[in-house]
Amino acid sequence: MPAPGPGQVRVKLEGCGVCGSNLPVWEGRPWFDYPLPAGAPGHEGWGRVEAVGGGVEHPSVGTRVAVLSHHAYAEYDLVDACAAIPLPAILDGQPFPGEPLACAMNVFQRSGIKPGTTVAVVGIGFLGALLVSLAVKAGARVIALSRRRYALDVARRLGAMETPSSDDVRGAVKRVKALTNDVGCDCVLEVAGEQSTLDLATELTRIRGRLVIAGYHQDGPRTVNMQLWNWRGLDVINAHERDPQQYVDGLRAAIAAAATGRIDPAPLYTHRFALEELPRAFELMRSRPKGFLKALVLP
Known part of the structure; x- marks a missing residue:
């Protein structure tokens, strides 16, 4: 279990959304280099801060967060503290693929x-x-x-x-x-x-x-x-953003929108899989049968 470095937090992940942009990675398209790092290319994770590195005051241990990372198909992830955004209590118990x-x-x-x-x-x-x-x-x-x-x-x-x-x-x-x-x-x-x-x-x-x-x-x-x-x-x-701060701003806006009811993504999460079933999630996303919209993987 890696310890978080300076400016990092270790997050025990509750889940990660499965993104359509990951399909070419799973299919083995030639413009990717393999093997990928552990947890890649999962980038829609959320969970709870379990440990913090040097210099980190926020978020604190125990805080539930949405994370902006690329290694969230995993049980744990190391994330820059500035990319772990706290989730309010009103969203407790709800999946939150923030990206x-x-x-x-x-x-x-x-x-x-x-x-x-x-x-x-x-x-x-x-x-x-x-x-x-x-x-x-x-x-x-x-x-x-x-x-x-x-x-x-x-x-x-x-x-x-x-x-x-x-x-x-x-x-x-x-x-x-x-x-x-x-x-x-x-x-x-x-x-x-x-x-x-x-x-x-x-x-x-x-x-x-x-x-x-x-x-x-x-x-x-x-x-x-x-x-x-x-x-x-x-x-x-x-409309594709590449400024890291804009990603963070967008995530904060999404959290506020969900907390106030401006968006209600819960009905759009149509399928859930265990982490070891990730290939099934990819296959379902590729075939898109009736009733499918968004899959989540839950460690």
């Missing part, structure tokens, strides 16, 4: 969604569902698009006014145009990280609208319809 919740808050902040705007969310997984909920509660008219019926059912329960299937691209574009008087959407969030969803999101964004890239396009280059981007004068936002 994707922080990501949702950061994407939403970058999107500039205001009351009365028409917003399309293309790709309804865990992140897409959170963004639907945030946009609805901000007073936007939300259109949710996905290939999966179950995901569209989730979006409707969260308040989406329309839920076209993205399987029929032409039909989806036609439906959105009809809903917006042939104008398109003020803001479109692309959340799936695929060429097809990027193309569809472009088509749905109105002249001088905002196209927000929230999907993780990690498997190679993409092509864009630059003619359409130019003609419509789109504002294109890459």
Whole structure:
């Protein structure tokens, strides 16, 4: 059992979310180096501080925290103290995969969604569902698009006014145009990280609208319809943060949102696995059967 170094805390993990960005690692794509360090690439962990290193005053031993790390598929993790953010008592007993919740808050902040705007969310997984909920509660008219019926059912329960299937691209574009008087959407969030969803999101964004890239396009280059981007004068936002402080700020915002009821991620955690069942969690995430949205692994 490693002792925490200066500025570190050791966290006894209660669980870790399983992220879609981990699938290529599990599949063995050639751009990764193996073997990975123990606990990698789990980055959605939470737990309780068990020991602190030199110079650490907060968080103290016994504090329940969400952590920003990359080794949380484990029973314990060593984390910089500044990346272990305390969870309030109102969230006791609730899973809290902080990184994707922080990501949702950061994407939403970058999107500039205001009351009365028409917003399309293309790709309804865990992140897409959170963004639907945030946009609805901000007073936007939300259109949710996905290939999966179950995901569209989730979006409707969260308040989406329309839920076209993205399987029929032409039909989806036609439906959105009809809903917006042939104008398109003020803001479109692309959340799936695929060429097809990027193309569809472009088509749905109105002249001088905002196209927000929230999907993780990690498997190679993409092509864009630059003619359409130019003609419509789109504002294109890459909503992936790389500033560590912004991650922390987003996590604090997510904790506050969950504590006040602005977000309620609990219904979106659809499957739970023991740590040794992690391969089953990955396989389920790859196949995405009916009823699947987000898996958690619990040591």
